[in-house]
Amino acid sequence: MIQQVENPIIEIHDLSVSYEKKPVLWDVDLTLPAGKLIGIIGPNGAGKSTLLKAVMGLLPLSSGYINILDKPLKEVRDKISYVPQRESVDWDFPTSVYDVVMMGRYGQLGLLKRPKKSDKEIVMDSLSKVGMEGFKDRQISQLSGGQQQRVFLARALAQQADIYFMDEPFAGVDAATEKAIVELLRQMSKEKKTVIVVHHDLQSVARYFDWIILLNMRLVASGPIEEAFTPELLQETYGGKLTLLTEISDLIQKNRFPNRE
Amino acid sequence: MSNFYIILTGSLVAMSCGILGCFLILRKMAMVGDAISHAVLPGIVLAFLWSGSRDSLTMLIGAGTLGILTTFLIEFLTHKGKLQSDASIGVTFTWLFALGVILISAFAGQVDLDQECVLYGEIALVPLDTIILASGTDIGPYAIYLLGAVFLMVVLFVSLSFNQLKITSFDPQYAISLGISATFWNYLLMSFVSFTTVASFESVGAILVVAFLIAPAATAYLLTHDLKKMIIIACLIGILSAVGGHYLAMSINGSIAGAMASVAGILFGIAFVYVKLTSKKVAKLTSGVAVST
Numbered sequence: 251m252i253q254q255v256e257n258p259i260i261e262i263h264d265l266s267v268s269y270e271k272k273p274v275l276w277d278v279d280l281t282l283p284a285g286k287l288i289g290i291i292g293p294n295g296a297g298k299s300t301l302l303k304a305v306m307g308l309l310p311l312s313s314g315y316i317n318i319l320d321k322p323l324k325e326v327r328d329k330i331s332y333v334p335q336r337e338s339v340d341w342d343f344p345t346s347v348y349d350v351v352m353m354g355r356y357g358q359l360g361l362l363k364r365p366k367k368s369d370k371e372i373v374m375d376s377l378s379k380v381g382m383e384g385f386k387d388r389q390i391s392q393l394s395g396g397q398q399q400r401v402f403l404a405r406a407l408a409q410q411a412d413i414y415f416m417d418e419p420f421a422g423v424d425a426a427t428e429k430a431i432v433e434l435l436r437q438m439s440k441e442k443k444t445v446i447v448v449h450h451d452l453q454s455v456a457r458y459f460d461w462i463i464l465l466n467m468r469l470v471a472s473g474p475i476e477e478a479f480t481p482e483l484l485q486e487t488y489g490g491k492l493t494l495l496t497e498i499s500d501l502i503q504k505n506r507f508p509n510r511e
Numbered sequence: 512m513s514n515f516y517i518i519l520t521g522s523l524v525a526m527s528c529g530i531l532g533c534f535l536i537l538r539k540m541a542m543v544g545d546a547i548s549h550a551v552l553p554g555i556v557l558a559f560l561w562s563g564s565r566d567s568l569t570m571l572i573g574a575g576t577l578g579i580l581t582t583f584l585i586e587f588l589t590h591k592g593k594l595q596s597d598a599s600i601g602v603t604f605t606w607l608f609a610l611g612v613i614l615i616s617a618f619a620g621q622v623d624l625d626q627e628c629v630l631y632g633e634i635a636l637v638p639l640d641t642i643i644l645a646s647g648t649d650i651g652p653y654a655i656y657l658l659g660a661v662f663l664m665v666v667l668f669v670s671l672s673f674n675q676l677k678i679t680s681f682d683p684q685y686a687i688s689l690g691i692s693a694t695f696w697n698y699l700l701m702s703f704v705s706f707t708t709v710a711s712f713e714s715v716g717a718i719l720v721v722a723f724l725i726a727p728a729a730t731a732y733l734l735t736h737d738l739k740k741m742i743i744i745a746c747l748i749g750i751l752s753a754v755g756g757h758y759l760a761m762s763i764n765g766s767i768a769g770a771m772a773s774v775a776g777i778l779f780g781i782a783f784v785y786v787k788l789t790s791k792k793v794a795k796l797t798s799g800v801a802v803s804t
């Protein structure tokens with residue numbers, strides 16, 4: 251079930267990526283619609299983060315190409331924003347919450363330039379969107395996991411991009427942060443932003459996303475949640491982990507397409 | 512006057528190294544300075560054999576080339592060879608240093624160089640090697656001008672590209688996603704480390720350069736959580752080490768470079784104990800776990 255769309259915001263064509271000759275992604279070919287909340291779902295080692303990194307130009311591609319807004323990555327860098335995994339950085343780095351969020355403006359600032367008043371306002375606005383304005387002078391080494399994730403989201407928001415790529419933003423965060431992130435994603439979706447999220451908690455998939463990509467080295471499915479989030483396709487994605495899958499299909503029956511408030 | 516020149520030389524080296532050392536520590540590449548200061552030996556010997564002269568510029572070029580080659584080799588082994596970064600550093604510099612030792616011993620008759628001089632330097636001789644103008648005026652030691660110029664270049668480099676250095680040290684992948692090349696800034700920083708190391712060790716010796724690259728920055732890391740303050744504190748600690756080291760050496764009539772490095776180590780020890788007694792900040796060094804609030 252791979253549904254292609256007209257006028258895609260992202261087009262991935264025949265993409266393959268390998269680490270040291272070991273393929274991680276095989277022939278991924280998909281198009282994504284604009285303005286949706288998109289989840290990338292799949293088991294550990296399925297290449298979810300790799301797909302995101304390939305799109306962000308952080309990894310060499312073995313074959314294929316990626317177009318964003320019909321252009322190669324280099325021409326649209328200011329339209330896209332990346333939220334890496336929280337564990338990818340050293341949180342003991344000597345800097346403050348405010349300074350980390352200001353990094354979101356560095357792409358626009360360029361060499362030599364100091365942040366302007368408008369940059370500072372954008373940073374404060376981004377901090378308040380994630381409920382961290384009270385922590386702006388806090389050293390980043392003194393943040394909890396959930397707060398670290400919010401700082402990363404605020405930094406991405408400060409870029410004022412149209413497309414956001416988030417690598418596991420829900421991993422290891424507290425319930426309050428998870429709720430805050432979901433609220434933020436809904437808000438961004440209302441503002442016609444496209445958000446692509448690597449996610450691994452199957453229980454919440456149907457509640458969070460409008461469109462999903464099922465991935466296990468190969469592309470299994472890409473389509474609206476109603477059509478792509480089915481037990482058969484999940485079975486195909488997750489392979490033999492049957493006990494898990496029966497639980498999941500029960501869950502799907504129970505909370506399939508709940509009302510979005 | 513010669514006391515003043517020795518302290519000034521030590522302080523200039525300490526400040527240049529301290530500033531760069533802050534970024535090396537935050538990038539977990541503290542040992543690169545050690546590697547460069549050893550790996551330049553074959554460059555010096557080859558420059559000497561090729562040109563037949565022992566003037567500083569030739570040496571600087573030979574050593575500088577090898578220094579940059581070392582950083583490229585380390586990066587290559589780490590990223591393309593998938594070797595751990597500490598292993599790449601270890602393999603690269605021991606091999607190049609050994610090559611230098613072989614070159615010196617093979618051409619022992621022709622080369623008026625020895626590795627002891629490269630390693631320990633002789634800061635006490637700095638005031639003797641002065642620049643004398645055509646008019647016959649003595650305008651002070653040559654090393655002060657060289658190291659002063661290096662210090663100004665380092666300050667200029669870091670203040671102009673502070674944001675880029677900071678973001679590529681903290682989160683290189685995110686920097687790349689913004690279009691800031693992590694590789695470019697890494698090589699530029701390493702070139703500065705290489706250049707500073709080479710310019711400094713001629714007067715103060717490799718051991719003191721390595722000590723100044725790491726100890727003041729590590730001390731400052733313990734004392735603050737702000738990168739700008741960390742750089743300033745590292746400079747102050749460096750000056751303190753140079754002054755303290757000089758008077759320590761005078762009082763015990765020992766090696767000046769050795770005493771300066773020792774004082775830098777002692778200051779680190781004092782800061783460590785101070786931080787451990789006053790707060791739990793030091794937990795971040797040992798456990799790396801963020802203190803949750």
